[in-house]
Amino acid sequence: MTDLPTRSLDLKAVLSGSSPTAAKDDHSEGMSYLQSVPRRLVTLYLPLSIIVIILLFPFYWMGLTAIKPDEQLLDLDKYNPFWTWNPTFKHIYKLLFESYYPYWLWNTMYVAVCATILSIIASVLAAYAIVRLRYKGANLVGGLIFLAYLVPPSILFIPLATVVFQYGLFDSPMALILTYPTILIPFSTWLLMGYFKTIPFELEECALIDGASRWQILIKIVLPLAIPGLISAFIFCFTLCWNEFIYALTFLQSTHNKTVPVAIVNEFVDGDIYRWGSLMAGALAGSLPLVILYAFFVEHYVSAMTGAVKE
Amino acid sequence: MAEIALTPRPPKTEIREASAWDQLKHNRNWLGFWFMVPALVFLVFFLAYPLGLGIWLSFTDTRIGRVGQYVGTENYEWLWDDAIFWLSVFNTLLYTFVASAIKFGIGLYLALLLNENMPFKAMLRALVLIPFIVPTVLSALAFWWIFDSQFSIISWSLKQMGLITQNINFLGDTTWARICVIFANIWRGVPFVAITLLAGLQTVQPSLYEAATLDGATRWQMFRHITYPLLTPIIAVVMTFSVLFTFTDFQLIWAMTRGGPVNSTHLMATLSYQRAIIGGQLGEGAAISSAMIPFLLAAIMVSWFGLQRRKWQQGENND
Numbered sequence: 001m002t003d004l005p006t007r008s009l010d011l012k013a014v015l016s017g018s019s020p021t022a023a024k025d026d027h028s029e030g031m032s033y034l035q036s037v038p039r040r041l042v043t044l045y046l047p048l049s050i051i052v053i054i055l056l057f058p059f060y061w062m063g064l065t066a067i068k069p070d071e072q073l074l075d076l077d078k079y080n081p082f083w084t085w086n087p088t089f090k091h092i093y094k095l096l097f098e099s100y101y102p103y104w105l106w107n108t109m110y111v112a113v114c115a116t117i118l119s120i121i122a123s124v125l126a127a128y129a130i131v132r133l134r135y136k137g138a139n140l141v142g143g144l145i146f147l148a149y150l151v152p153p154s155i156l157f158i159p160l161a162t163v164v165f166q167y168g169l170f171d172s173p174m175a176l177i178l179t180y181p182t183i184l185i186p187f188s189t190w191l192l193m194g195y196f197k198t199i200p201f202e203l204e205e206c207a208l209i210d211g212a213s214r215w216q217i218l219i220k221i222v223l224p225l226a227i228p229g230l231i232s233a234f235i236f237c238f239t240l241c242w243n244e245f246i247y248a249l250t251f252l253q254s255t256h257n258k259t260v261p262v263a264i265v266n267e268f269v270d271g272d273i274y275r276w277g278s279l280m281a282g283a284l285a286g287s288l289p290l291v292i293l294y295a296f297f298v299e300h301y302v303s304a305m306t307g308a309v310k311e
Numbered sequence: 312m313a314e315i316a317l318t319p320r321p322p323k324t325e326i327r328e329a330s331a332w333d334q335l336k337h338n339r340n341w342l343g344f345w346f347m348v349p350a351l352v353f354l355v356f357f358l359a360y361p362l363g364l365g366i367w368l369s370f371t372d373t374r375i376g377r378v379g380q381y382v383g384t385e386n387y388e389w390l391w392d393d394a395i396f397w398l399s400v401f402n403t404l405l406y407t408f409v410a411s412a413i414k415f416g417i418g419l420y421l422a423l424l425l426n427e428n429m430p431f432k433a434m435l436r437a438l439v440l441i442p443f444i445v446p447t448v449l450s451a452l453a454f455w456w457i458f459d460s461q462f463s464i465i466s467w468s469l470k471q472m473g474l475i476t477q478n479i480n481f482l483g484d485t486t487w488a489r490i491c492v493i494f495a496n497i498w499r500g501v502p503f504v505a506i507t508l509l510a511g512l513q514t515v516q517p518s519l520y521e522a523a524t525l526d527g528a529t530r531w532q533m534f535r536h537i538t539y540p541l542l543t544p545i546i547a548v549v550m551t552f553s554v555l556f557t558f559t560d561f562q563l564i565w566a567m568t569r570g571g572p573v574n575s576t577h578l579m580a581t582l583s584y585q586r587a588i589i590g591g592q593l594g595e596g597a598a599i600s601s602a603m604i605p606f607l608l609a610a611i612m613v614s615w616f617g618l619q620r621r622k623w624q625q626g627e628n629n630d
Contacts, residue, residue: 034524048424051417052435055442055498058453061464065456076467122349135343145350148358150611152559154580155600158587159365160357162373182358185350214342243446245562246580250588261448265566276456283449294444298437301444305503306510 066091066281073276091277100256107173108259112241114177119184119237127192128218149186157250164251175251180241188233191304195229196222235297236304242290260286368597375591386598395574399582406578407558410496414553418504426512443502451566454495458482485575488568492576495563504549511545555610579603
């Protein structure tokens with residue numbers, strides 16, 4: 001079976017659905033006309049809608065809880081829990097003006113942007129060197145970087161905590177800015193290696209003959225051509241930073257230094273029975289920036305996700 | 312014109328001998344080394360060194376704020392007799408196997424569904440990925456609220472349907488707590504599996520299905536003999552990643568149960584956090600994390616051979 005013809009992964013097609021298959025050339029529905037409508041209803045639309053509803057329900061519930069008045073939250077018998085006719089912004093107001101939430105949001109953003117930029121710079125240089133300079137042992141280093149990608153934070157956080165303490169970085173954003181790249185660099189190097197390989201090296205040969213240095217080639221030829229890859233790497237790294245929990249939980253202590261995920265888990269969970277509204281508002285506000293970013297760059301996001309697996 | 316032609320041309324710059332510096336500037340190994348420096352600094356100081364340090368710490372009795380003495384394998388001997396540690400190993404294996412198997416099943420099914428032609432295809436695909444984008448901790452909090460013991464929407468709905476009379480104590484009962492965390496993990500992992508497998512599915516030539524249809528193949532036969540064999544390499548890689556991340560999961564458990572009730576959802580990662588950071592026993596915690604390494608190595612081996620096989624299938628030089 002191994003010699004069946006395969007087409008290369010077309011990442012744009014994954015999301016846009018406009019796959020350049022033969023089906024598009026003649027009639028757009030492919031072979032689906034072979035199935036009757038009732039059959040498609042049962043085998044396709046029904047299971048698909050169940051799965052999609054389950055996947056999205058927690059977000060609906062998060063949003064609904066964030067705008068429900070307190071008495072409706074806890075009295076499930078008098079009010080229909082699935083809807084509310086009198087939304088309130090009390091929880092969101094409390095979140096933004098009576099807590100450290102804006103600080104936490106800022107911390108998360110600051111750490112994520114700094115760590116991502118550092119990692120991208122390091123990864124661009126490393127990926128270019130591995131793919132194009134092909135120094136002695138480049139393949140070995142590439143393999144080691146892939147292995148580094150597989151080392152999970154949950155076995156590193158204990159020794160890293162002692163290292164962070166030794167370097168005097170404990171409880172400062174620098175602790176996260178310097179440790180997050182260990183998660184990001186292996187991933188983005190691997191991703192960018194894939195992109196750099198697709199750039200024809202005849203272009204680089206021309207530039208070399210014209211007397212360009214490697215540095216000029218990288219800045220003026222390779223990087224402009226690899227912009228989609230850079231965006232993918234940037235967005236995915238940013239998301240990973242925003243999502244990171246265990247390092248932030250271990251290395252940060254003071255309330256105003258925390259990042260959103262850690263702060264919500266630790267600071268909002270008190271004995272208050274009415275906490276749910278602000279807790280869910282906090283979770284929603286912490287997710288929205290990523291979802292908005294994702295909405296603008298869906299294709300890049302998917303190519304980053306599948307790119308890491310592809311190589 | 313004449314004046315211009317007569318003015319002496321500026322002397323040509325002489326061609327110098329290539330100095331040692333010039334040769335060095337074009338030496339691949341030398342350049343490559345400098346290009347690698349930033350990445351290597353991070354990876355050596357914050358990844359390789361801590362990895363070694365973690366193994367060393369597991370042989371000491373270090374506590375927070377006190378440098379430890381070498382104590383040999385005492386931490387491991389201690390763990391060997393520790394029922395809670397073995398419970399956490401059991402939980403981790405259960406969590407990983409059950410969640411990964413179901414994620415694979417549903418993920419593959421969802422990928423096949425999304426690969427069909429239908430209206431709003433692009434939008435559906437984008438929506439499906441959202442659980443993967445949202446920070447795990449924040450969606451875990453939503454699940455915490457959905458699985459609340461008193462105000463759970465699931466208990467309420469089941470009661471309205473007349474299926475149960477009492478609220479289900481989702482996160483307070485050991486079996487239910489395990490089911491709930493596994494469910495939340497599946498919920499978060501399915502989009503990743505589905506979208507990556509979908510990318511793999513789109514590389515399959517439609518003409519193969521057309522030929523099979525003409526030969527009278529059923530839909531199951533088409534899946535079994537065309538789709539599945541062509542997807543195997545990508546399945547191997549995706550599932551290795553999935554297993555690896557499930558095995559070392561921390562944040563979902565920490566946000567939902569913190570290992571409770573009675574340690575029934577403690578994974579090795581959460582137990583090591585509890586012992587090392589909350590309990591202060593860095594040595595013991597490091598021993599628990601080091602005990603995860605053999606399992607991870609096994610997963611990496613699988614991944615490696617999966618990749619090799621993929622290379623072999625597609626031909627060696629597919630750069």
